[in-house]
Amino acid sequence: MTLLVPLALALLVWAWSRGGVKALPTGDLLAAAGAILALGMIGGGKPTAGVVLLALAGLWAAWRRRAPRGGRADAPRDPAGPREARALLGVAPDADGDAIRAAHRRLIARVHPDAGGSSALARRVNAARDTLLAELNRRGSEAS
Numbered sequence: 001m002t003l004l005v006p007l008a009l010a011l012l013v014w015a016w017s018r019g020g021v022k023a024l025p026t027g028d029l030l031a032a033a034g035a036i037l038a039l040g041m042i043g044g045g046k047p048t049a050g051v052v053l054l055a056l057a058g059l060w061a062a063w064r065r066r067a068p069r070g071g072r073a074d075a076p077r078d079p080a081g082p083r084e085a086r087a088l089l090g091v092a093p094d095a096d097g098d099a100i101r102a103a104h105r106r107l108i109a110r111v112h113p114d115a116g117g118s119s120a121l122a123r124r125v126n127a128a129r130d131t132l133l134a135e136l137n138r139r140g141s142e143a144s
Contacts, residue, residue, distance in 0.1 A: 009036055034057040038051070089129065089132065096136070108125050111125055
């Protein structure tokens with residue numbers, strides 16, 4: 001059992017250094033390492049310390065699940081309504097679907113992660129487009 005803990009930690013470090021788990025934040029990696037160490041402590045005759053460490057790793061995981069998408073409370077939020085969506089895309093209140101889609105294409109080309117932008121901003125721009133197109137569809141169905 002004591003050989004499995006260093007082996008699991010070494011495997012975790014190796015996978016992280018090779019890029020296998022680079023998407024995981026450092027805190028999540030530390031929680032995983034703490035859980036592995038806790039299991040080793042429980043099996044190695046120190047159950048109290050192991051249970052405490054395992055509980056801390058579990059609390060970290062539970063807290064991370066409650067965090068907003070992307071894990072950051074200060075991440076850009078989706079547009080609250082059509083007014084904010086129009087301001088984000090830079091379109092007039094009477095813009096049609098083609099104008100909304102054209103503004104979206106211009107803006108997403110700058111903020112997309114593949115172009116050096118962030119996924120949070122790209123998600124926000126996509127949400128703005130969806131909000132305005134949905135509003136346009138609602139207005140069109142109300143006029144009928």
